[in-house]
Amino acid sequence: MYEGIVQDLIDELGRLPGIGPKSAQRIAFHLVQTDPADVARLSQILADVKDKIRFCDLCGNVAEAPRCRICGDSRRDSSAICVVEEPKDVAAVERTREFRGLYHVLGGAISPMDGIGPEDLRIRELLSRLADGGVTEVIIATDPNISGEATATYLTRTLAPLGLRVTRLASGLPVGVTWNTLMR
Amino acid sequence: MPLYRDEAVVLRTHKLGEADRIITALTRGRGKIRTVAKGVRRTSSRFGARLEPFMVVDLQCYEGRNLDTVTQAETLAPHGDAICRDYTAYTAATAVVETCDRLTEEGEPATQQFLLVSGALAAIAAGEHDAGLVLDAYLLRALSVAGWAPSFLDCAKCGAPGPHRAFNVAAGGTVCPICRPPGSAAPAPETLVLLAALLSGDWVIADGSDPIQRREGSGLVAAFLQWHLERGVRSLRHVERA
Numbered sequence: 522m523y524e525g526i527v528q529d530l531i532d533e534l535g536r537l538p539g540i541g542p543k544s545a546q547r548i549a550f551h552l553v554q555t556d557p558a559d560v561a562r563l564s565q566i567l568a569d570v571k572d573k574i575r576f577c578d579l580c581g582n583v584a585e586a587p588r589c590r591i592c593g594d595s596r597r598d599s600s601a602i603c604v605v606e607e608p609k610d611v612a613a614v615e616r617t618r619e620f621r622g623l624y625h626v627l628g629g630a631i632s633p634m635d636g637i638g639p640e641d642l643r644i645r646e647l648l649s650r651l652a653d654g655g656v657t658e659v660i661i662a663t664d665p666n667i668s669g670e671a672t673a674t675y676l677t678r679t680l681a682p683l684g685l686r687v688t689r690l691a692s693g694l695p696v697g698v699t700w701n702t703l704m705r
Numbered sequence: 706m707p708l709y710r711d712e713a714v715v716l717r718t719h720k721l722g723e724a725d726r727i728i729t730a731l732t733r734g735r736g737k738i739r740t741v742a743k744g745v746r747r748t749s750s751r752f753g754a755r756l757e758p759f760m761v762v763d764l765q766c767y768e769g770r771n772l773d774t775v776t777q778a779e780t781l782a783p784h785g786d787a788i789c790r791d792y793t794a795y796t797a798a799t800a801v802v803e804t805c806d807r808l809t810e811e812g813e814p815a816t817q818q819f820l821l822v823s824g825a826l827a828a829i830a831a832g833e834h835d836a837g838l839v840l841d842a843y844l845l846r847a848l849s850v851a852g853w854a855p856s857f858l859d860c861a862k863c864g865a866p867g868p869h870r871a872f873n874v875a876a877g878g879t880v881c882p883i884c885r886p887p888g889s890a891a892p893a894p895e896t897l898v899l900l901a902a903l904l905s906g907d908w909v910i911a912d913g914s915d916p917i918q919r920r921e922g923s924g925l926v927a928a929f930l931q932w933h934l935e936r937g938v939r940s941l942r943h944v945e946r947a
Binding site: 539631632633634635636638666667670671674675678 | 717722723757758759785786788789790791792795796799800802803939940942943944
């Protein structure tokens with residue numbers, strides 16, 4: 522619809538998750554009208570993300586060094602590992618300020634329909650971490666949906682022979698609801 | 706906007722935007738539908754849990770220009786919980802819903818497929834039979850309903866009364882020595898008896914079968930399915946067999 526580089530920018534923005542054609546057009550024209558210094562800063566950050574960001578060798582979280590900030594913190598409790606699906610889940614658990622242990626990012630959940638089986642996740646790396654015997658509790662914090670629950674079931678079964686304490690995040694009725702609003 | 710209400714089995718879901726999902730479901734009366742469930746990924750969603758795969762629900766939707774939108778959902782059979790507590794059952798149930806998704810078309814009523822898939826999921830959730838056997842029984846019957854019924858007794862080509870030893874996927878089942886194409890498989894006679902039992906629903910024979918025959922039978926069923934769908938069912942590779 523537009524010519525040259527403006528259309529290229531709209532097309533590229535439209536490939537991002539959650540950005541439709543209208544949003545892509547709005548962002549593109551915002552960038553066209555924005556101060557050049559702001560655009561330069563944005564483009565530098567985008568370049569840096571690909572250059573500097575990697576995945577932690579130990580837990581699979583995003584990091585700027587071989588070890589992420591959490592794995593490199595000696596004050597964290599290394600006897601407990603919280604297993605999550607994605608790096609963004611680490612941030613969600615950290616926001617609670619309740620958990621002082623370490624994390625392990627699986628890189629997704631078991632979803633056979635999408636061709637993702639246990640061997641496609643970082644389960645082998647988790648078993649390697651548990652092999653040294655320093656971990657006493659594994660908290661499985663996969664998403665509370667069917668694939669997350671199935672992944673938790675698989676992990677529980679796989680970890681059972683190790684004799685560790687394997688726990689799940691609690692779930693239940695939220696405080697503030699009334700009984701008559703609950704439906705089957 | 707016109708509203709409609711129907712029983713449905715949730716086959717799969719896709720994330721949409723920040724908090725929505727696209728739900729693919731097979732309904733009893735309308736065939737396969739794709740609907741938007743708004744806000745179901747938020748913790749405050751009242752019906753997000755009911756729209757997970759394997760759930761049988763009473764859906765109310767309103768028709769949109771491209772996709773319909775779910776306005777209400779009530780649980781009829783919560784198979785999801787029982788299935789995802791057993792990993793073997795989960796892998797089998799996933800293959801069931803993926804096959805159902807592939808065998809049905811949007812806007813074409815498929816009541817028999819609806820009854821088959823809801824029955825298969827109920828059987829897997831109940832755990833009364835081996836999940837792999839239920840899966841193979843479902844696959845054979847779903848293919849039969851779709852028009853590709855295999856023959857496990859008489860010759861699939863000339864109809865000569867069986868039993869016959871050779872099995873050929875392209876021919877449609879067992880074949881007599883005269884019709885036997887080159888490269889036909891020669892499964893154990895007990896395997897063909899097992900497959901015939903799964904197709905007809907004879908669970909006494911199926912439950913009493915040997916693991917070797919079950920493994921051979923599931924291989925033949927997978928090959929038969931792949932031949933007719935012209936593309937593999939991705940979940941089958943991940944199914945855990947007892």
